[in-house]
Amino acid sequence: MTPPTFDALIAAGRGRLREAGLSEANQNALMLMLHAFGDTRAALISAGNAPVPKAVEDAYLAAIERRLTREPVQHILGVTSFYGLDIRTDARALIPRIDSECVVEAALDRMPKDAPLTIADLGTGSGCLLAALLSQRPLARGEGVEASPEAASLARENLDALHLADRGAIFTGSWAGWQGWERADLIISNPPYIASGEIGALEPEVRDHDPLSALDGGADGLDAYREILTLAAGGMKPGAWLVFEIGHDQKSALEGLIAQAGFDSIASGQDLGGKDRWVAARRPH
Ligand code: GLN
Numbered sequence: 523m524t525p526p527t528f529d530a531l532i533a534a535g536r537g538r539l540r541e542a543g544l545s546e547a548n549q550n551a552l553m554l555m556l557h558a559f560g561d562t563r564a565a566l567i568s569a570g571n572a573p574v575p576k577a578v579e580d581a582y583l584a585a586i587e588r589r590l591t592r593e594p595v596q597h598i599l600g601v602t603s604f605y606g607l608d609i610r611t612d613a614r615a616l617i618p619r620i621d622s623e624c625v626v627e628a629a630l631d632r633m634p635k636d637a638p639l640t641i642a643d644l645g646t647g648s649g650c651l652l653a654a655l656l657s658q659r660p661l662a663r664g665e666g667v668e669a670s671p672e673a674a675s676l677a678r679e680n681l682d683a684l685h686l687a688d689r690g691a692i693f694t695g696s697w698a699g700w701q702g703w704e705r706a707d708l709i710i711s712n713p714p715y716i717a718s719g720e721i722g723a724l725e726p727e728v729r730d731h732d733p734l735s736a737l738d739g740g741a742d743g744l745d746a747y748r749e750i751l752t753l754a755a756g757g758m759k760p761g762a763w764l765v766f767e768i769g770h771d772q773k774s775a776l777e778g779l780i781a782q783a784g785f786d787s788i789a790s791g792q793d794l795g796g797k798d799r800w801v802a803a804r805r806p807h
Contacts, residue, residue: 525573528555528566535586542590550595551586557599558582592726605654610680615647615673616736621793622712625767625800626654628791629710632763632802633659637707642667644697644711644750647736649677649690651710656686666692667700670735697750703757712767713746715739743769747776751783758805770797777801 532555539547558581559566588598596602596611604618605626611617633639638661643652646666656664668674674694681687693700716737721729739745747766754764764785768776773790780788785803793799
């Protein structure tokens with residue numbers, strides 16, 4: 523039997539993913555073949571009609587099987603792109619989302635390029651927000667705070683792989699147990715913000731594969747913000763910035779909580795999909 527060509531295998535994988543109702547079947551089939559192939563997209567395109575080596579075929583079919591169980595493509599690839607960085611991604615932490623790139627932008631707008639700032643990322647997860655900020659501000663130093671030891675280990679791997687470990691450290695522990703509140707010039711956070719009752723309705727890729735502790739924000743989704751704001755109002759440096767990722771329907775609730783906590787210069791913005799995605803504020807002098 524002649525082995526199948528790359529084009530034929532990709533088409534077959536695409537068909538199976540599509541039959542299973544997956545929305546990005548075409549893109550997924552291509553990405554998974556690229557991963558199994560282990561070369562560039564250009565090389566894969568020119569190999570289109572060539573027979574697929576058995577080892578590549580086996581790796582590709584195994585990847586398609588994993589995807590059919592609704593395991594996220596980012597976990598299968600083991601890496602995803604965030605703010606131009608390759609971030610290692612697996613079940614230890616929330617997958618970095620494109621939506622969070624605008625939160626990085628909002629923080630960078632509050633970080634002068636020539637200042638040796640100290641930053642912190644509360645609930646750093648994979649470390650993607652911290653890594654993006656450090657990569658854009660070579661004079662900055664920072665700390666990621668992470669309660670999950672598994673996520674903390676992934677964040678450390680990412681800082682190491684991106685050569686940012688000399689300026690970035692990960693503290694494993696709670697926000698209340700962290701001692702850095704007074705040091706930070708800017709604190710960024712993408713905390714869990716989904717209301718507990720809405721978790722069940724999330725896509726299986728999110729519900730069954732992102733850590734619940736990275737998603738579940740309590741009865742109204744706002745528990746983590748309340749906790750951070752209480753600690754921030756007591757401990758942050760005057761003039762320091764707080765930048766939060768938020769759920770698309772949380773802007774006015776968050777602005778209210780932030781004003782109540784005594785912060786000023788409140789601003790907000792949207793992601794590329796036009797949804798409210800961040801709120802920032804400053805601890806007054
Ligand atoms: N943005 C994520 C989602 O849509 C939620 C992440 C979070 O709770 N911080 O699933």
